[in-house]
Structure formats: structure tokens, C-alpha cells
Amino acid sequence: MTVATPNDPLLMLRQLRCIRDDRVLFSELALDLAPGEIVQVTGPNGSGKTTLLRIVSGLSLDFEGEIVWSGIAVEQNRLAYQQDLLFIGHQVGIKAALTPEENLRAVMGMHGQFKKEDIHDALSRVDLYGFEDVPCYQLSAGQQRRVALARLHLSRQRLWILDEPFTAIDRAGVKALESLLICHAQRGGMVMLTTHHELGIQYQGLKRLDLAELLSASDHPFAVEAV
Ligand SMILES: Nc1ncnc2c1ncn2[C@@H]1O[C@H](COP(=O)(O)OP(=O)(O)OP(=O)(O)O)[C@@H](O)[C@H]1O
Numbered sequence: 001m002t003v004a005t006p007n008d009p010l011l012m013l014r015q016l017r018c019i020r021d022d023r024v025l026f027s028e029l030a031l032d033l034a035p036g037e038i039v040q041v042t043g044p045n046g047s048g049k050t051t052l053l054r055i056v057s058g059l060s061l062d063f064e065g066e067i068v069w070s071g072i073a074v075e076q077n078r079l080a081y082q083q084d085l086l087f088i089g090h091q092v093g094i095k096a097a098l099t100p101e102e103n104l105r106a107v108m109g110m111h112g113q114f115k116k117e118d119i120h121d122a123l124s125r126v127d128l129y130g131f132e133d134v135p136c137y138q139l140s141a142g143q144q145r146r147v148a149l150a151r152l153h154l155s156r157q158r159l160w161i162l163d164e165p166f167t168a169i170d171r172a173g174v175k176a177l178e179s180l181l182i183c184h185a186q187r188g189g190m191v192m193l194t195t196h197h198e199l200g201i202q203y204q205g206l207k208r209l210d211l212a213e214l215l216s217a218s219d220h221p222f223a224v225e226a227v
Pocket residue numbers: 020021025043044045046047048049050051052
């Protein structure tokens with residue numbers, strides 16, 4: 001019997017290939033992500049970063065290759081996989097007519113019951129103390145993004161998939177989010193994110209997956225570089 005160690009990858013992407021409008025976005029894409037690791041997906045506009053995150057999150061099934069979670073192909077284990085992942089897209093994905101508290105309750109409802117204090121605590125951790133009951137259409141762009149990011153403070157999922165999470169966030173918010181990502185990884189979580197923002201973190205579990213480099217080398221096996 002093989003015994004899994006903490007450094008064994010939980011997420012494995014194997015030979016992913018994706019074509020949109022007759023254009024190969026990526027091919028031969030392989031990635032291992034183990035507990036404690038963060039992978040930053042980089043590449044110019046239109047290179048396929050969002051498309052890759054949507055594929056890995058199970059939102060898009062239009063690809064070739066295999067996604068393996070915890071040793072089992074996701075297509076045979078989709079429910080368990082979905083329960084272990086939290087996806088936050090580059091659109092904030094909140095309802096403008098609802099308050100931050102109502103938005104969090106609605107979106108986290110599928111992941112369990114949360115007490116009012118837990119939701120208020122999550123909102124205060126993203127500096128929205130006092131805004132819990134304000135309709136989201138009255139909040140700034142950065143505050144709306146913070147409502148979406150408050151989900152991370154309630155999350156019990158091991159894998160966070162975040163598309164441009166730093167958009168509209170001020171400098172203090174960026175630092176706080178970077179610390180949160182490291183904290184999640186250090187507790188055995190994993191993060192896959194896209195950002196055009198230069199990450200200001202020194203963390204040995206940080207990797208980079210550059211889609212432009214991958215495409216230019218796609219005749220060759222691809223390895224993710226540690227940074
Ligand atoms: N459903 C779709 N049908 C056709 N083309 C699509 C579809 N989804 C994405 N594309 C195309 O795939 C390419 C990659 O888009 P994607 O949004 O993944 O890029 P990105 O790297 O995230 O870009 P950005 O940095 O601008 O956010 C784009 O040219 C886009 O038009």
C-alpha cells in the first residue's frame with residue numbers, strides 16, 4: 001500500500017489541451033499542486049488564464065486531458081472535488097441589491113451553516129465592519145471585491161482558485177490578502193490564482209505557470225518552475 005505524505009500532490013493536471021476559436025491556448029499542460037503550495041498562473045491578456053481556471057474549477061468541460069484530485073480522476077469524483085474547492089471569479093459575483101451579510105449567507109449556504117457572528121467576523125476581516133447591512137450597490141468597487149473575498153475567511157475548502165483577486169483592492173488590502181494566501185497554504189491548503197499584479201510574497205511554496213512560455217515550448221514536456 002502507498003502511504004500519502006504531506007508533500008504528495010493532491011491536484012494533478014495531466015496533458016491539458018484547450019482550443020478556443022481554432023486557437024490552441026495551451027497544450028501538454030501539466031501541473032502538480034501539493035498541500036502548502038500556491039501557483040500563480042501568468043501570461044498576457046487572452047493567453048488563457050481564466051479559461052484554465054474555469055476548466056480546473058469544473059465550470060468548463062471543453063478541454064482534453066485529465067484532472068486528478070486526491071488520486072482519483074475528477075470526472076469520477078466530481079462531487080467530492082467540488083466540495084473541496086472554492087472558486088472566486090474575476091467578476092465579483094455578488095448581488096447588488098443584497099447586503100454583504102445576505103450575499104455571504106447566500107453564497108456560503110451550500111457549504112454549510114454559518115452563524116451571524118461568523119459572517120460579521122469575516123466581513124470585519126476584510127475591513128467591512130459597519131457595512132454588513134448596506135446594500136452592495138452603495139459600496140465602492142474595492143468594497144464589493146472585499147465582500148467576495150470575505151468568503152475566504154469562512155472557507156473550509158482546501159483548494160482556492162482565484163481569478164484576479166487583487167483587482168480594485170488597495171495596498172493594505174493586497175498585503176492582507178497575500179498574507180491570507182500564505183496562511184492558507186501553511187495550514188495545508190492550496191491556491192491557484194491569476195494576477196497581473198506582482199506578488200510581494202517570499203514563500204518557498206510559490207510556483208509560477210506561464211502560459212506564454214508553455215505555448216512556445218509546447219512540443220516539449222512542461223515543468224512548472226519554482227520561483
Ligand atoms: N467560450 C469561449 N468561446 C470562444 N472563445 C473564448 C471563450 N472563452 C475564452 N475565449 C477566448 O480564449 C482566449 C483566452 O481568454 P481568457 O479569458 O482565458 O484569457 P486571459 O489570459 O484570462 O486574459 P486576461 O488577462 O485578459 O484576463 C481569448 O482570446 C478569448 O476570447
